[in-house]
């Protein structure tokens with residue numbers, strides 16, 4: 001019993017009218033809470049990623065994936081009065097939430113990060129001291145049913161991070177060939193039943209059943225997948241694949257990493273958090289290729305001094321969330337942070 005409130009009425013003991021007023025206010029409170037939940041994102045590897053940037057007080061930094069600004073706020077807290085932070089997000093609601101940061105050192109840009117160099121040039125910025133990419137989607141995107149990212153809800157099948165442009169998944173499914181669909185699901189979802197899923201989707205479509213909701217898609221996939229990891233929804237891999245494809249996530253990353261090389265000043269840091277092996281492999285490979293510039297066949301007659309100088313040096317090993325972080329935020333479980341430092345090579 002709570003001290004001092006032994007005689008506090010329970011809801012059941014209140015007269016009916018009073019009880020409904022309480023119910024109404026608790027409904028409002030619950031709605032507020034669920035809106036809050038939809039609007040909040042628990043930042044993954046917060047300390048680790050911002051530490052990795054080795055923020056200099058008067059440095060210029062880029063957060064390529066603002067989300068709800070967890071990393072951005074921490075970077076701002078470490079910057080001095082002359083520092084600058086430019087944040088990007090392709091999602092309009094993320095950008096809206098960024099507008100709540102009233103800080104002269106901070107700028108938020110609505111753009112995909114593959115336009116990094118061009119957008120920074122428009123702001124008169126040619127060199128930066130650190131770039132952070134926290135890839136993938138945010139909790140508000142997954143948890144807002146109408147965005148169509150999740151099989152937990154039945155909602156229009158959209159999945160675009162930037163709802164101001166591009167095809168929705170429903171539009172893609174309406175026209176994709178069976179072969180293209182199969183390749184997307186196999187390559188981006190590493191799904192072994194990709195062919196069967198593609199065949200079933202196209203058969204449904206040819207029978208006149210347009211696939212326009214997450215619920216319909218999840219049901220079709222569940223019918224085509226006969227084996228999947230325990231505890232996992234059979235549609236997990238297909239949803240991941242379609243999301244990656246529709247948002248061109250891998251293309252975005254491969255277009256952006258070379259720009260980071262050009263933008264980073266010597267000793268500038270690149271920190272990338274990936275959430276699946278396809279991205280992590282790309283990041284690892286990119287850093288490795290820039291670090292080890294000898295890509296010539298063994299015994300190729302070239303002097304070591306004639307090889308191009310490495311442009312990146314990796315910093316430490318890949319960092320994963322601690323067990324405590326995973327327990328507090330299970331969505332962090334697949335995160336991997338890789339960090340590299342720009343050398344002075346041109």
Ligand SMILES: C[S@@+](CC[C@H](N)C(=O)[O-])C[C@H]1O[C@@H](n2cnc3c(N)ncnc32)[C@H](O)[C@@H]1O
Nearest residue numbers: 043065067068069070071089090091112113134
């Ligand atoms: C994992 S969340 C970032 C969360 C953020 N670090 C925080 O602490 O709140 C990823 C965000 O990056 C955005 N995003 C993903 N790919 C993008 C891209 N190519 N260009 C710009 N934004 C992108 C998504 O819209 C999403 O808001």
